[in-house]
Each structure stands twice: as structure tokens, then as C-alpha cells.
Amino acid sequence: MSSGTLVKKTAQLPEDNFTSYLGMIIGVGSFAMLFIALFASYGVLRIRAGVWMGYTIGTLPLILLWVNTVIICSSSYILFKSGKSIKAGNLNTARKYVFATLCFGAGFLLMQIILWNTLIAEGFIISAHQAGSVFYMLSGLHGLHVLGGLAALMWLLLKLTQNKFKEKHGVMVGMFWHFLTVVWIAFFILVVIV
Template identity: 30%
Template sequence: MNVILVFLAAVAAIIIWWLSGQRLTSKPWLETGSVQLPAHDGADRPAVPAVKIGLFVFLGVVGALFSLAVSAYFMRMASADWWGMPVPRLLWVNTAALVLSSAALQWAKREAQHGRMEALRPALVTGLALAIFFLVGQIQAWRELTAAGYVLADNPANSFFYMLTGLHGLHILGGLAVLTHTTVKAFSTDVAPERLRLSVDLSTIYSHFMLAVWLLLFALFAGWANDFVDLCRTLLK
């Protein structure tokens, strides 16, 4: 339960911080003049797209889903039939690939904001290729574990590993569909710059979030999260 509350509080804090930065708490019925939201430096800027707000709501739901799964992981590992499984070295390579993919999309976001299409296209392709590499690497890690005898139904630790990595992989796959569409649009000659910029922004936000989730899961499988929880419990006593 403590893990759920901490994770949900972190997700809520991020969403509230972002919404406050967009001035969604302003009172438009008390404002006159331009329909645009004024920035803090006095310049006008357009209102926040509804699709971006929808993305943050969706990420909040996804965060709650993973927090429940992680909480169940902590509760189940206290059982007598729990045997830990080794972390494949390939997961380190996969993690590096996902970090680089997220960094490439951040690069793409910056290039899209400045309208530099020649630099945007390779950035998107790099981010897409690295994300695909991550998924292929995850499948290969599964194959290595099953070949070593760590099958799904062997013990609860195995089941949770395959379930959590599979769930995360499905979300990465969904993000890849959007990222692929965005990359194809970037190579189109009649693409609207504003729509492309928004698509890149959404893909970048989603990529950063899924990277954060994976780092949490990786820490969980490596045992670092357990040490962190034990430390927090000791400090709270």
C-alpha cells in the first residue's frame, strides 16, 4: 500500500506541476482580449491542445496500473515459494538503448520547435530504431531466461518478471505505432509544421514516461528497489 501511495503521489505531483505550467487553473471568464493564454514573459501563446491533456490523463492511468503491479510484486515476494531470478546482462544493453531513444526524441523535439526538418528526420529515425532495438532485446532476454530454465510457471518471481516486462513492452509497442506515423509524416512534403511539432512533442513525453517506468522495473528486478524500501522503512521508524 505504501508503494501505491508513493507512486500515485509522484504521478499526481508531475501532472499538477505540468498543468500549473500551462496555466490551466486560470479563470478565462475574468480575462478579456486575446483568447490565447499569456506566457509568464508577457508573450502570448496558444492554449494547451486537448490531445496533450488526454495523454497526461492516460499516463496517469498507466502509472496507477504499474503501481498496483509493483505493489503486488512486493507483497508476493514475502511468500515462502518465491525464488529470485537472475537479471540478464542483456537488460543493461536494452536499458541503454531506451535511454538513448528517449534522448534522441528530446533532440527531435528541440529540432521540431525550431523548424529544422533536416535535423529532425534523423533524430526521429534514431529514436525509432533504438526503441525497436529495445523491444527485440527484451524478446531475446526472454529467450535466454527460458533456455536457462526460468519458465513462466516455475515460480511467482518468474511470472511477475514476464508479466511486468510484457506489459511494459506492449505500451512501448503502442508508442512505436505513433512514433512510426510521426516519422513518416516528417518525410512528407505537405505536412503541417504545427501538427508535426505536436506529434513529436507527444511522442517525446510518452517516451520519457515509459523510460521512467522501465527504470523503476529494472531497479525492482535488480533488487535496488527492495534496498530503497527497506531504507525508507528504517528512516520512518
């Protein structure tokens, strides 16, 4: 390289899609291990506890949890639609879909905060009983990851707007976002419904 040219920050590395996907799969797999360990810990505590909920479940505004489940599933579906548009080469539509996913994701977090506030007002707090501990631990950690997912969606939107978009960007953000939906569904079934 002659001294006049711009210095490359990194050496020549292949930019094929599979390499990026592999890294992302390992990363998402690690996150999955984290949640599996936490769900398993919850299972152990729950099985040993005998009586789990020391309060009347009917008094809690659990309807918001159902609403949130619908919101996050819809967001995943919209992101899936954006992937379809990308495949069809229709980046403008894809951008709108990604923006919609972002809004749904932000809406999900907003609803979560409202839900937490309502529950705390009802006396369902993190230190009151193990049901509360598990609920806030898992939904809080999931919420933090959603926050990260929102940042990833913004990054994707930026790429789409600046025309620096590559197909792998969409797939990678999609992997993470769908993973968050799966975690939420597992949480909803294992912690809320069961």
C-alpha cells in the first residue's frame, strides 16, 4: 500500500453473508443459554415453592400482558414482511415496515412500563414474594434486550435511509428481534399462564 492512499482500518476480510450469520447465531445462541438458565432456575424455585402466588391473581391487570403479547408478535410479523419486501427489491416498502416494527417495539416497552407501574401500585413488587422476583427479573431483562433490539432497528433504518443497506443487515437484526419475541412468548406461557 503506498503511503498516499487511505489507511484501511481493517485488513482485507471476506464480507460474505454466512460469516456474519454464523457470528450472529453464536451470539443469539448465547443469549438463549442465558434465558434458558434463568427459566430453569425459575422452574426449580417454582417446583420447590409449593404455593406460588401468595395473592389473588384476579386482582391484577393482566390484560396488559395479553395486549403486549399481541404487540410483540405483530412487530415480528411486520419485520418478517419487511424481509419479504427486501427480497422483492422493494426497499421503500421495507423501510416503512422497519419503521412500523420500531414503533411497535417502542410501544411494547411503553406498555411494559405502564404495566410495571400498575402492578407496583397493586403491591406486586419485586421484593414481596418470589412470584414478583421472577416476574420483574425476567420481564426486566427481556425489556433491556428489547431496548438493544430497538437500537438495532434504528441502525437498520439508518442503513436503509442512507442506501448502505445490505441484505445481511436485515437478516441479522431479524434474528435478534424474532428471538426476543420467542423469549417473550416463553415468558408469557411459563410465567404468566402456567
